[in-house]
Every structure is written in structure tokens, then in C-alpha cells.
Amino acid sequence: MSETEQTEVFVQQLAECQGRMFGYIYSMLGEHSRAMDVVQETNLALWRKKDEFREGAPFMPWALAIARFQVLAHVRDQGRDKCLLDSELVAALSEEIEQQVDQLESMRIALRQCMSDLPREKIEMIKSRYYRSMTIAEIASAMGRQADAVKVALLRLRRALADCMHRKMLED
Amino acid sequence: MASSEIDEFERLLFDWEDGTLNAAGITRLRKLLHVNSDVRKAYVKRQFFGAIIRLDGDAGISSLAINEGEEDAVLFPVSDGAKFPANQPVDGKAGKIQITQGSGNVTRGSIRRNASLLFVFAASILLCVVLGRWLIVESRLQSAGSDRTAANTALPEKQEATSVGIALVTRLVDVTWQPSEKPFMVGDALPVGVVGLESGVAQIEFFCGATVILEGPSRLVLESSTVARLQSGRLRAQVPPAARGFQIHAEELKVVDLGTEFGVAVNEGEADVQVFDGEVELYHSNGEQRLVTAGKAVTRAVNGVLEDAELTPNMFLGLEGLDDRVRSQKQSRYQRWLEHSMKLRRDPRVITYYSMEQDRSWKRKLASSVVPENRDLDGAIVGAKRVVGRWPQKSGIEFKRPGDRVRVNIPGEFGSLTFACWVKIDSLDRWYSSLFLTDNYQRGEPHWQILDTGQLFFSVRLGEGRGKGHHKVLSPPFWDASLSGRWLHLATTYDVETMTTTHFLNGEKMCEERIPDELFVKQTCVGKATIGNWSSPTRPEADFAIRNLNGSMDEFVLFRDALKPDEVRDLFIQGSP
Numbered sequence: 206m207s208e209t210e211q212t213e214v215f216v217q218q219l220a221e222c223q224g225r226m227f228g229y230i231y232s233m234l235g236e237h238s239r240a241m242d243v244v245q246e247t248n249l250a251l252w253r254k255k256d257e258f259r260e261g262a263p264f265m266p267w268a269l270a271i272a273r274f275q276v277l278a279h280v281r282d283q284g285r286d287k288c289l290l291d292s293e294l295v296a297a298l299s300e301e302i303e304q305q306v307d308q309l310e311s312m313r314i315a316l317r318q319c320m321s322d323l324p325r326e327k328i329e330m331i332k333s334r335y336y337r338s339m340t341i342a343e344i345a346s347a348m349g350r351q352a353d354a355v356k357v358a359l360l361r362l363r364r365a366l367a368d369c370m371h372r373k374m375l376e377d
Numbered sequence: 378m379a380s381s382e383i384d385e386f387e388r389l390l391f392d393w394e395d396g397t398l399n400a401a402g403i404t405r406l407r408k409l410l411h412v413n414s415d416v417r418k419a420y421v422k423r424q425f426f427g428a429i430i431r432l433d434g435d436a437g438i439s440s441l442a443i444n445e446g447e448e449d450a451v452l453f454p455v456s457d458g459a460k461f462p463a464n465q466p467v468d469g470k471a472g473k474i475q476i477t478q479g480s481g482n483v484t485r486g487s488i489r490r491n492a493s494l495l496f497v498f499a500a501s502i503l504l505c506v507v508l509g510r511w512l513i514v515e516s517r518l519q520s521a522g523s524d525r526t527a528a529n530t531a532l533p534e535k536q537e538a539t540s541v542g543i544a545l546v547t548r549l550v551d552v553t554w555q556p557s558e559k560p561f562m563v564g565d566a567l568p569v570g571v572v573g574l575e576s577g578v579a580q581i582e583f584f585c586g587a588t589v590i591l592e593g594p595s596r597l598v599l600e601s602s603t604v605a606r607l608q609s610g611r612l613r614a615q616v617p618p619a620a621r622g623f624q625i626h627a628e629e630l631k632v633v634d635l636g637t638e639f640g641v642a643v644n645e646g647e648a649d650v651q652v653f654d655g656e657v658e659l660y661h662s663n664g665e666q667r668l669v670t671a672g673k674a675v676t677r678a679v680n681g682v683l684e685d686a687e688l689t690p691n692m693f694l695g696l697e698g699l700d701d702r703v704r705s706q707k708q709s710r711y712q713r714w715l716e717h718s719m720k721l722r723r724d725p726r727v728i729t730y731y732s733m734e735q736d737r738s739w740k741r742k743l744a745s746s747v748v749p750e751n752r753d754l755d756g757a758i759v760g761a762k763r764v765v766g767r768w769p770q771k772s773g774i775e776f777k778r779p780g781d782r783v784r785v786n787i788p789g790e791f792g793s794l795t796f797a798c799w800v801k802i803d804s805l806d807r808w809y810s811s812l813f814l815t816d817n818y819q820r821g822e823p824h825w826q827i828l829d830t831g832q833l834f835f836s837v838r839l840g841e842g843r844g845k846g847h848h849k850v851l852s853p854p855f856w857d858a859s860l861s862g863r864w865l866h867l868a869t870t871y872d873v874e875t876m877t878t879t880h881f882l883n884g885e886k887m888c889e890e891r892i893p894d895e896l897f898v899k900q901t902c903v904g905k906a907t908i909g910n911w912s913s914p915t916r917p918e919a920d921f922a923i924r925n926l927n928g929s930m931d932e933f934v935l936f937r938d939a940l941k942p943d944e945v946r947d948l949f950i951q952g953s954p
Contacts, residue, residue, distance in 0.1 A: 217858055224432055294410055301421050310830045334840050336434030341395050359826035360391055367426040
């Protein structure tokens with residue numbers, strides 16, 4: 206295989222694993238823009254190490270192992286102020302999150318199904334919180350409701366959606 | 378107690394995400410995570426949920442109508458505009474597409490286009506993103522030198538356990554496999570282990586760059602990407618300079634290549650090494666060592682003695698010779714398909730059949746191949762290009778751009794159905810990649826498509842209303858990037874007698890599912906439909922959903938019957954490229 210073809214294969218694999226990598230890193234950091242930063246740092250590390258990757262070997266475990274290093278480095282640099290997990294927790298949770306990553310795509314499908322059953326107002330709340338990263342206070346003022354009420358509603362909604370998603374996964 | 382800790386954890390996590398958790402709360406949250414394994418499980422579950430929901434938010438696909446009722450399920454109506462602040466862009470980092478709510482009247486269509494753009498660009502922008510971020514991260518790394526060494530030196534264990542592929546099968550001619558060994562297909566990655574040919578020829582490309590042509594009957598043990606042991610049979614190796622050092626072991630001989638072309642044969646205890654070009658080093662386990670140069674041959678006799686021998690290059694099939702054989706195999710397979718196709722055209726069970734065979738490249742009509750001729754069944758090619766199909770002498774149709782499609786109109790009412798086609802998928806960019814979709818998707822109309830998860834999807838519309846729309850039958854994921862560019866045979870049967878839908882890949886059943894009574898439709902119909910895409914439904918509120926296939930199709934057939942598994946298998950065998 207020529208070098209160009211190898212690069213193409215590599216880029217393709219890298220592109221395909223972006224969602225799962227984000228899932229992994231986001232689960233560790235729990236914050237969107239920092240997770241995106243670490244995804245990009247991991248991409249860079251993977252790209253630099255592409256010659257070390259043996260073609261035909263599974264890409265994902267390799268990518269996740271490197272992602273874990275990047276998360277650890279991030280946690281160490283940013284420290285306890287910004288990150289919820291410390292390095293011990295990263296190590297403790299890593300394996301479980303890696304297992305979940307394989308199911309990411311089917312979870313996405315399940316979640317779409319669950320979302321489709323929601324009434325409009327609730328969908329708007331989810332969108333505000335998760336797509337537009339609005340704070341509870343912002344959502345409350347936009348909706349003309351008490352912050353506490355919004356919080357309780359969102360907590361319930363999140364739990365119901367997460368449970369629905371896991372239930373749908375089991376049905377399949 | 379455990380469940381109350383989980384409740385507490387959830388509230389704390391929620392506040393932490395909101396940025397409103399105080400220091401004591403953070404300490405408490407960490408403590409819970411450290412001491413309670415159920416909390417850790419709940420954490421993973423919640424965070425994963427958060428990741429997924431944000432992924433969909435990022436992709437801008439939140440406005441797509443999905444699932445169940447498909448286009449009738451208006452999931453995310455456009456916001457009223459009044460309730461939410463305008464221009465709340467999603468964090469637009471790293472080349473992502475910003476979705477602005479604007480005045481609240483962003484159409485679903487435009488968000489869809491954004492979503493599809495994102496997918497289309499994902500791969501191509503990746504390098505730019507990587508390179509663009511390079512400088513920033515580079516300087517950051519330099520200021521924190523320890524990071525760099527940590528990331529570069531300590532390689533995680535996981536990486537070591539992954540010696541799955543060391544070579545690729547690139548060509549196979551008339552191959553039968555030894556029954557005790559695993560069969561392979563062109564494009565397969567070969568792991569460490571035995572390649573056992575009963576007959577035929579296999580071309581194997583090692584990841585180091587060496588190419589081996591193995592002639593059956595023979596057994597080759599792949600040991601690493603640079604070493605293989607020939608247990609019996611004959612091979613010819615071509616080793617470009619980049620792969621110097623490639624080794625073939627035969628009996629107690631070790632042939633180390635110095636950039637060349639050579640042949641090795643092992644037969645009843647005798648081993649022959651012949652050098653056609655360049656030179657090789659020969660090591661005998663008794664310590665003897667020889668340099669063998671071009672035009673020379675050495676035999677290790679049964680008694681272990683090395684002797685000079687005569688060069689017989691014609692005994693070893695080379696790349697050129699293999700090429701001839703590949704060509705003649707292609708010709709004979711094409712002929713086999715053609716004969717089968719002639720019979721298929723007259724099969725009374727065929728509703729419509731596009732062999733995509735005799736058409737000229739400039740024709741925009743996709744002629745129906747059904748005999749007796751019925752020109753009303755001809756399809757119209759829109760956008761899509763004619764390309765080379767499974768064989769050089771046969772054409773196929775390539776769908777690339779969002780508008781590419783073939784329009785057909787198939788009147789009549791049917792019961793059981795079978796869809797079958799040869800398809801080469803380049804990638805699955807969309808939520809749904811269409812194989813065959815009826816326009817309106819009304820009662821009795823089938824939808825046949827592939828999900829971005831690599832699952833084949835088949836449904837027949839029952840009626841309006843959420844949850845009552847249809848029963849979808851999903852195959853297990855069958856497609857991933859390793860199948861990109863390979864011709865695959867897909868078939869799905871809808872049997873109204875047994876009320877089952879069955880999916881097939883390359884003639885093998887992937888799954889079978891019975892349709893629940895309340896979602897079953899006995900009478901099917903097609904009408905206006907699209908191959909390789911979805912035409913916007915005619916209802917005024919419905920949007921234009923991009924569902925174009927990214928790939929090529931070569932042969933499409935629809936039967937008014939549920940084919941038996943062996944009939945589907947026959948379609949695959951007779952049409953295999």
C-alpha cells in the first residue's frame with residue numbers, strides 16, 4: 206500500500222472515531238469546550254504517531270489509550286479547580302467508559318427515538334441546556350420560570366431520557 | 378442509603394455542570410465518586426448521555442424528522458423565537474458549523490444541509506483542523522515539556538495486544554481453501570496464522586511492502602509483517618527496496634531478501650530457492666550461509682545438503698502472469714453473470730430489473746431489462762454518473778452528490794417482495810443512505826435503506842400516527858470502513874405468508890424478524906420511487922431529506938415473491954465479481 210493510501214486509511218479511521226472519542230473524553234471531563242480541546246489534542250497526538258500504528262490492528266483501543274493520556278495530562282494541568290475527576294478517578298472510570306464507547310452509535314439512535322416522544326416545551330429545554338449550553342438561570346429567565354423549577358424539570362427530564370435510552374438499548 | 382447517595386450525586390453533578398456548585402459541594406461530589414462504585418456507574422451513565430446529546434447538538438441534526446413515522450414526526454419544531462434569546466451559537470470551535478437560531482425562523486431544510494455538510498466535511502477538514510491546531514498545541518507542549526515525553530514514550534499496553542493484521546489479500550484467482558483453514562476474501566486483512574490453498578492463486582501483500590504470489594496447493598504460515606514460513610507449495614516474492622529484509626523460511630532454510638524477486642518451493646522435504654532479480658541471503662540451520670544472485674538457484678535436498686540447481690522461472694507465476702489469469706477469471710465471471718442475467722430477465726416473478734448492462738454512458742435512461750420488454754419501467758438517471766461496474770466491460774451507477782438519483786415508476790399491487798442489488802458503499806454519511814425509497818411512503822409502500830450505523834433497514838408503511846407508522850426491521854451492523862469500496866450483495870425479503878422480513882448479505886442470512894400482527898401489511902405497492910436517494914414527499918410541509926447513497930450500484934432487481942435463502946445465495950454466487 207502506498208504512503209498516500211496509508212494516510213487515507215488512517216485519516217478515515219481517525220474521522221470515523223471522532224464521535225466515540227468525544228464520548229470518551231467528554232465523559233471524563235464533563236465540559237463541552239474543554240472536551241473539544243482534548244479531542245483535538247488527541248487527534249494531533251494520533252496524527253504524530255500514525256507511523257506507530259500497525260495497519261489492520263483495531264484502531265479504537267489504540268486511539269482511546271492515547272486519549273486517556275491526553276485526559277490525564279489535561280487533568281494534571283488544569284488541576285482541581287477546573288476538573289471534577291482527579292487522575293485516580295480517571296484511571297478508575299476509564300475501563301467502564303471504554304466499554305460504553307462501543308455502544309455510542311446505538312445509544313444515539315435510541316436517544317433520538319426517546320426524544321421523539323417528548324413534548325415541544327421539554328425539547329426546547331433540552332436544546333437550550335445541551336445544544337446551546339445555556340445555564341439554568343438563563344433558561345429560567347428565557348422561559349419566565351423559577352430557576353428551581355427549571356432545575357427540577359431538567360433533572361427529571363434528563364433522568365427519564367437517560368433511562369429511556371438505556372431501556373431502548375436493552376430492547377434491541 | 379445507596380440510592381439516596383445517587384440522588385445526591387445527581388443533584389451535585391447537575392449543579393457542577395451548571396457552574397453553580399460551591400467548593401464544599403465539589404469536594405463532596407469527588408468523595409462520592411471515590412467511595413461509591415454505584416455512583417461511579419451512575420456517573421458514566423449520565424456523562425455518556427450528556428456526550429451523546431451534545432454530539433447530536435453539534436451535528437446540527439436536531440431538526441431532522443426521524444424514526445417511527447419518519448417524515449411525519451415533527452420532532453423539533455422551529456422555536457418561537459420570542460422565548461429564547463436570538464443568536465445563541467453553539468460553540469463554534471475547531472471547524473464546527475455554527476447553528477444560529479437567528480430570529481427563530483431557520484428552516485429545517487437549512488439545518489439539514491448544515492448537518493450533511495458537517496458529515497461531508499468531517500473527513501476532509503480533519504487534516505486541516507489537525508494542522509491548524511498544530512502550532513497552538515505545539516507551543517503549549519513546548520512550555521510543558523514533561524507532557525510530551527509522557528505522551529510519546531509510555532505506550533499503553535492495549536496497543537501491544539492488537540496484532541490482528543499483518544498482510545492483505547489483494548487478488549484471488551480460482552481459489553479453493555484447505556477445509557481445515559479459514560477462507561479469506563479479497564481485501565481481507567490477514568492475521569498471524571496459516572493461509573492454506575487447496576488450489577488457485579492468491580496474491581498477498583505484506584504490510585512491510587513485500588508481495589507474495591502463492592500457488593495452490595500450498596500452506597504459508599504468516600508470522601509477522603516481515604516473516605512467513607512456507608510449509609509446502611510454491612510462492613514467488615517481489616520485494617521492493619522499502620521492504621528489504623523480508624524473510625521466507627522453508628524447511629531449515631531462511632531466505633533473507635536484499636531487494637529483489639525470488640521464488641521458493643517446498644515439496645516432500647526438498648526446498649528450492651530461485652533468484653530472478655537482485656540477490657538474497659540464504660541461511661541454513663547448520664550455520665551454512667550463501668549469497669544467491671540473480672539467475673541462480675539452490676536446492677536443499679532431503680538429506681539437508683545445499684546444491685546448485687537450474688533456474689526455472691516459468692514454474693513460478695509472477696505478477697504479470699497473475700494479471701492474465703485475473704483478467705480471464707473476470708471475463709469468465711462476467712460471462713457467467715450474463716447468462717444468469719438473461720434467465721433472470723424472463724423470470725415471471727420479477728417486477729422490475731435494472732441489469733445496468735448494455736447502456737451507453739451518455740444515456741440518461743436506465744433501461745428496464747425485463748423481458749418481455751416494458752419501456753414504462755425504464756428509470757430516469759438524475760445527476761448520477763455511469764461508472765465501471767463489477768467488471769470492466771459492465772457499467773454501474775455512481776451516486777455521489779446529494780441530488781444524485783434514479784427515478785422509477787412501478788405500478789401495481791403486490792404481496793411478498795424481494796429487493797436485491799449489488800452495491801459498493803464508499804461511506805455512510807447520512808442517517809439514512811437510500812437503496813430504494815418510495816416517494817410518499819404511504820400504506821403498503823416499502824423503504825429499503827442503510828443506517829449510518831451500518832445496519833440494513835427495511836419497513837413497509839402501515840398508516841399514520843406515531844408508533845403505528847411501520848415496523849422496521851434492522852439487520853445487525855454489517856458495514857464498516859473495512860468494506861469501503863467493495864462490491865456487496867444486499868437482499869431483503871418481505872414474506873406476507875410468514876409475516877417475516879429477512880436481510881441477506883452476500884447470500885448469507887443476517888437476520889430474520891417476524892412483524893407484529895398490528896403492524897403487518899399484507900398488500901404492498903410501489904408507485905413512484907427513487908433508487909439511491911429519496912425524493913421529497915409531495916406533502917407541502919414535508920422537507921427535502923438528503924438520503925443519497927455515497928457509492929455505486931450495479932444491478933437492481935425487485936421480485937413479487939419472497940425468495941428462498943438458496944435463491945438469494947444463487948443471486949450472489951452468479952453475480953460475484
